[in-house]
Amino acid sequence: MRVLANDGIDKVGKELLENAGFEVITEKVPQDQLKDQIKNYDVLIVRSATKVTAEIISSSNLKLIGRAGVGLDNIDLKQAGLSGIPVVNTPNASSRSVAELVFAHLFSLARFLHESNRFMPENGQTEFKNLKNKASDGFELQGKKMGIIGFGRIGQEVAKMAIGLGMEVLVYDYKMRSFDLTIELNPLYKKHNFQITLQGQDLATTLSQSDIVTVHTPGSEEVIGENELSQMKNQSILINCARGGVVNEDALANAVNSGKIAFAGVDVFVNEPPTNDTILKLKNTSLSAHIGASTKEAQLRVGIELAERVIQHLKK
Numbered sequence: 001m002r003v004l005a006n007d008g009i010d011k012v013g014k015e016l017l018e019n020a021g022f023e024v025i026t027e028k029v030p031q032d033q034l035k036d037q038i039k040n041y042d043v044l045i046v047r048s049a050t051k052v053t054a055e056i057i058s059s060s061n062l063k064l065i066g067r068a069g070v071g072l073d074n075i076d077l078k079q080a081g082l083s084g085i086p087v088v089n090t091p092n093a094s095s096r097s098v099a100e101l102v103f104a105h106l107f108s109l110a111r112f113l114h115e116s117n118r119f120m121p122e123n124g125q126t127e128f129k130n131l132k133n134k135a136s137d138g139f140e141l142q143g144k145k146m147g148i149i150g151f152g153r154i155g156q157e158v159a160k161m162a163i164g165l166g167m168e169v170l171v172y173d174y175k176m177r178s179f180d181l182t183i184e185l186n187p188l189y190k191k192h193n194f195q196i197t198l199q200g201q202d203l204a205t206t207l208s209q210s211d212i213v214t215v216h217t218p219g220s221e222e223v224i225g226e227n228e229l230s231q232m233k234n235q236s237i238l239i240n241c242a243r244g245g246v247v248n249e250d251a252l253a254n255a256v257n258s259g260k261i262a263f264a265g266v267d268v269f270v271n272e273p274p275t276n277d278t279i280l281k282l283k284n285t286s287l288s289a290h291i292g293a294s295t296k297e298a299q300l301r302v303g304i305e306l307a308e309r310v311i312q313h314l315k316k
Contacts (some may be wrong), residue, residue, distance in 0.1 A: 001063070002040065004029065009068065013303025020311045035059045043310055046074065048290070054079035068302045069094060069293055070154065071243060073219045075110035088309040091153055094135025094293035099157035100140060102214050102241050103141075103165075105286040109237060112136040114286040119234050147210030149203075150242065151225075152219035156181060158214060160300035163196065170210055173200025184189035207231040213238050220245035227253040239265040241292045244272060253278045256285065267292050 003017055003024045014024050017098060022043070029037050031051060038044065038060040041066040045066040046052060052065060065080060067089040080087050108114045112135040119131060146162045147170045148155045159169045160183050171179060179198045188248055207213060208231055215238075218221050224238065225248040232238070238261055240247045255261040266279055267285040272290055280287065293302070 001042040003043040003045060003310070004038070004041040005045040006034070006050045007045070007068065009045060009306070010299045010303025011194075012300055013305075013307040016304065016307035017310060020307075020315055021184065023309070025144055037170040038062065041316070045306060048074055052076060052080075052241070057085065060085075064088065064310060066306050066310055068306050070152075073100055073243065086312065086313060088306070088307070089306040090302045093305045094298040095153040095157045097295040097298035098154045098216075098241055098292040099161055100295075101116075101267060101288065101292050102158050102239050102265070103161055105239055105241070105267070105288070106141060106212065106237070108286045109263040109265060109284075110141060113134060114284075141212075144211040145167070145170055145209055147172065147206040149206065149213065150216045151179060152216065152218070154242075155214075155216040158216065159198065169198055170206045171198050171200050172203050172206040176200045176202065203228070204231060209235060211236055215240050215242045215246050217242055217246060219243065222246065222248055224248065224252070226251040226254070229261065233262065234260060235262040237261070237263045237265070241265070241267040244269040244290075249278050253282055254284050 001022050003022045004027045005014070005024060006028055008026055009024070014026070017024050026312050035056050036049070038056055042062065043064045043066065044052065044060070044062055045068060047068045048071070054076040057076055057079045064086050065075060065085055065087045065179060067075060067087065071090050072087060072089055075087055077087060115136055116131060119127065123131065142165055145168045148158055149172045151171050160172070160181060162169050163183065177200045179200065181198065182193055183196065184193050206300060207228060211233060213232060213236065215223055220243045221248050229251055238247065238252065252261065252264060256264055263284045264282065267288045268290050269279065278286065285297070
């Protein structure tokens with residue numbers, strides 16, 4: 001069987017597939033040519049860059065579609081279902097990497113590294129004292145309240161890190177359920193797991209009481225718009241390492257410019273690359289180019305997990 005890994009795959013995952021008898025092609029087929037070429041493949045593996053539309057699916061002879069990541073919003077699941085094509089993803093592999101990026105943005109904002117890294121190379125000699133004075137208004141994360149909207153694997157990983165930093169965690173859950181988290185310490189330090197229970201809160205409580213709000217909902221449906229931003233605590237922080245469109249970019253820009261939101265950390269955009277600079281030109285922002293799952297460790301885990309799922313489905 002022929003596998004098209006159109007957005008690439010880690011070499012270990014590729015080797016696993018090849019050892020199982022699959023031919024793996026990693027040369028990218030442009031989006032506008034995929035409909036015509038997809039019939040030459042049995043399996044399609046994508047990340048977020050390739051859009052697997054209904055037209056592409058209906059033109060194919062695919063036996064399986066694999067998504068190297070958590071979200072499935074770039075795959076037409078309805079058409080895949082109508083065509084009888086299973087869709088698999090890797091929900092476990094990248095959670096740690098995305099969660100760590102949330103805190104990379106937070107630490108950067110808390111200590112003004114997002115500005116220091118821009119201005120020190122050019123103005124560090126002439127404006128050192130001014131830069132030092134401004135960064136002296138930094139703050140610690142310990143004792144702050146973090147609101148998490150979307151409490152799947154990534155949201156739970158964020159919660160564990162926040163608890164480890166001494167933060168209070170508020171979880172939005174419209175059913176007001178309670179969640180049991182198991183926190184594992186590194187085995188090097190005499191591994192002792194312990195459990196903590198978090199009680200779900202309504203959205204208004206989560207927004208209004210949190211010093212920091214981070215969003216980890218699936219899909220690209222808007223979750224944070226003008227109304228939600230108005231409910232957030234004054235001078236709070238918003239982090240979006242989920243999907244472009246989850247946070248309304250214009251509303252966020254207005255909230256940051258007005259001072260309602262003190263800082264924002266943004267990894268994802270409605271259009272990638274961004275077609276406008278609404279967010280890019282904002283002050284008090286820490287920005288990255290959709291790199292949440294882009295660590296060596298995550299890509300290794302993604303490649304292995306996806307290869308195993310493909311083999312499991314097609315080599316029974």
